[in-house]
Amino acid sequence: MARYALLSLLRGMLTLVAVSIAVFSLSRLTGDPRDVLAPENLGAEDEAALTAKWGLDKSLMEQYLSFVGNALQGDFGPSFKYPEETAVSVIAERLPKTLELGLVGVALTLGVGIPLGILAAARRGSWYDRAARGLALFGQSVPEFWLAIMMVWIFAVQLAWLPTSGHTGWQSILMPGIVMALFGVAAMLRLFRSSLLETLGTEYVKLARLKGLSRSRVVWKHALKPGAIGPLTFFGSVAVRLLTGATVVEIVFAWPGVGLLAYEAANARDFPVVQALALMTSAAIVLMNLAVDLTYAWLDPRVRLGQKAAV
Numbered sequence: 155m156a157r158y159a160l161l162s163l164l165r166g167m168l169t170l171v172a173v174s175i176a177v178f179s180l181s182r183l184t185g186d187p188r189d190v191l192a193p194e195n196l197g198a199e200d201e202a203a204l205t206a207k208w209g210l211d212k213s214l215m216e217q218y219l220s221f222v223g224n225a226l227q228g229d230f231g232p233s234f235k236y237p238e239e240t241a242v243s244v245i246a247e248r249l250p251k252t253l254e255l256g257l258v259g260v261a262l263t264l265g266v267g268i269p270l271g272i273l274a275a276a277r278r279g280s281w282y283d284r285a286a287r288g289l290a291l292f293g294q295s296v297p298e299f300w301l302a303i304m305m306v307w308i309f310a311v312q313l314a315w316l317p318t319s320g321h322t323g324w325q326s327i328l329m330p331g332i333v334m335a336l337f338g339v340a341a342m343l344r345l346f347r348s349s350l351l352e353t354l355g356t357e358y359v360k361l362a363r364l365k366g367l368s369r370s371r372v373v374w375k376h377a378l379k380p381g382a383i384g385p386l387t388f389f390g391s392v393a394v395r396l397l398t399g400a401t402v403v404e405i406v407f408a409w410p411g412v413g414l415l416a417y418e419a420a421n422a423r424d425f426p427v428v429q430a431l432a433l434m435t436s437a438a439i440v441l442m443n444l445a446v447d448l449t450y451a452w453l454d455p456r457v458r459l460g461q462k463a464a465v
Contacts, residue, residue, distance in 0.1 A: 162447045166440035173436040174225065178218050181425045221429070230430040235419065241426035245412060245434065251321055252404075252411030258331035259396035263338035263389070270339070271346025271385075278351060286343055293340025298333055302406040305329045319408035330407040334400050338392040345385035390446035394439045 212220070224230065230241040239247075274286035309329060310318040317326045404413035412431060419427035 162444050166444055169440055170433070170436060174222055174433060175218070177429050177432045178221055181429055225429075225433060231426040233419075233427050234424040235422045235427070241424075241430040244427055245415065245430055248410060248412045248415045251409060252413065255327060255330055255334065255404075255409060255411060256396040258327055259334040259338065260393055262331065262335035263342055263392060263396070266335075267339035267342030268346055268385075271343040272350060274343065274347040275350035283347075286347065290340040290344040290347075293336045294344070296336070298337070298400065299402050299406060301336065302329070302333045302403055305333065306406070319406075321410055326407075330403050330409050334396055334403050338389075338396065341388060341392065342385055345388055349385055386449060387446055390442045391439075394435075394442045 228242055233239050233241050233244050236244055270286050270289070274283045277283050306318055306329065309316045316329055317323075320326060401413035401417055403409065404411045405417055408414070415427065416431050418424075419431070
């Protein structure tokens with residue numbers, strides 16, 4: 155197990171290195187940072203001083219190594235859009251709002267999607283199963299921006315039940331939370347249903363039924379754990395998306411989180427904030443994938459045993 159975890163961690167570190175190269179390169183391809191930093195009619199001496207201050211007079215390799223070294227210390231420099239604040243402090247100010255919204259999305263995804271998927275598999279072919287499949291199809295097909303706009307028009311404009319945007323209280327989190335969670339609920343429902351149906355058709359489950367065990371006991375005791383292996387992998391990516399912010403949802407609802415911040419920083423060419431957000435999101439994805447890999451190996455010992463045999 156330790157060897158398997160070490161290999162997974164190594165893959166994650168290599169991924170972060172590749173992401174850092176991509177983030178640094180793409181930020182330079184969008185243009186010269188001095189176009190954002192330097193005011194108009196800047197003199198030659200002042201421009202040279204500005205270039206030296208930001209290290210833009212060095213080679214690209216030296217700039218990249220300096221960028222990585224500073225990033226490892228959590229230093230991405232001051233924000234271009236908010237010069238009085240650092241990139242990390244700007245993100246830290248917005249992050250709690252995104253985590254608040256993301257936790258609501260994760261709770262709805264787990265609390266609604268998994269039970270619905272389990273019940274749909276246990277009652278295959280019933281009206282409940284057909285309704286659950288319809289919900290899954292709707293949730294994975296409808297565009298988030300359209301659903302968000304429709305909910306604002308119905309519940310905020312027409313009925314005046316909820317605020318249209320912003321972060322003004324617990325009511326303001328309902329619509330963006332539901333919109334963010336709908337895709338995850340639909341995906342977990344569909345995956346749990348299909349995975350459990352496959353597990354319920356295996357020989358050891360059939361044997362448990364022949365022994366006279368009740369349907370609920372067969373599902374919860376014998377089929378649920380192996381049936382959760384497939385959906386678990388997908389949930390990792392869903393959780394990262396929810397906890398790191400959905401840009402479209404935050405833009406529509408003007409939710410003051412990191413998703414909206416990423417949009418604003420990209421428009422303002424605020425390189426330090428964009429770079430910090432990209433690396434932090436990538437690190438969160440790597441950590442979540444590592445947790446998923448370890449949990450996957452715990453649920454299915456064949457994974458870690460196969461890994462040991464291959465090494």
